[in-house]
Amino acid sequence: MEPLPAKTEPAYEERYIGPKTLNIRSSPNGKIISSLKHGAKVIIYSEEGSWSKISGNDSPDLWVSNSHLCEYSDCSDQPKWKPAPPPPLRTITRSTPQYSSGCSCSSGNNCYGPRGGRYCITSGGNKRYR
Template sequence: MDMRKKSQPWLVPLLILIAVLWAMGKNETPPSQVRPNPPPPANSLVSTPLHAAQPIQASPIYRFVNADRLNLRNEPAGKVISTLKRGDKIQVFGWRDDWARVSPDGQPARWLSSKSLCDAVHCYVISRPETTRPARLSPQPIPRQTPSYGSSCPCSSGTVCIGPRGGRYCITSGGNKRYGV
């Protein structure tokens, strides 16, 4: 018997089916991966509720530090725990007089002075007046007195004579020159 002459009609459709399934498997996109939120910057105090039983605020209240250094305290006017710097963004959970609580309920209390907080974006930027350089002054000619010779500058009148080499003098009542006036 010659096996080469026998055709197997099921082999060709089976190979086509495998090729189609393989191609469909290649085209499937993997399920979208859920990316975790990036961690907040190290100097910011952004908190998230730890317990599902905590009440959720309708809209969080965010403020910015508007001081070069702002002390973070364990209670209003209490012990300094840490410091924040200008421009740090924080979430405020409550208020007491001039103090803002920046820790969520159930967490150790953290307070800071609300006087050093602002609520607008870039409100913490220090506006520096534009410094202008003084206009370069053109050299002013030094007023020179015309040298006077003789008895036209007596010391009693306060008039000063200037000699040929720039020396200042006056004429005394005796007719002598007194220098260094």
């Protein structure tokens, strides 16, 4: 009696979700069942056109669009799904207000604010209201 040939497993492929979320469907272009988040790993069991079946034969059918899958978890092979770099830090500069010397508290003169308040400028450059 000859030995039986070894059973070979189908070649499955690992892929990752590219967009922020991706709908899982019951069939190609079918009803939405759930969704997966960016970077989630899926195993492709078969393909039908532009759709990938991500469930084994013993499970209910689950399908995702091929165009939203990438080869690496960070999706570095698809620039449109690469995480955006953080925005550059902004430096905030504050300017010291310039006041007229005619409002100094030592001169006894007052200045008037936009709402009518009277003030003078101290030697430290601060406003003192009167």
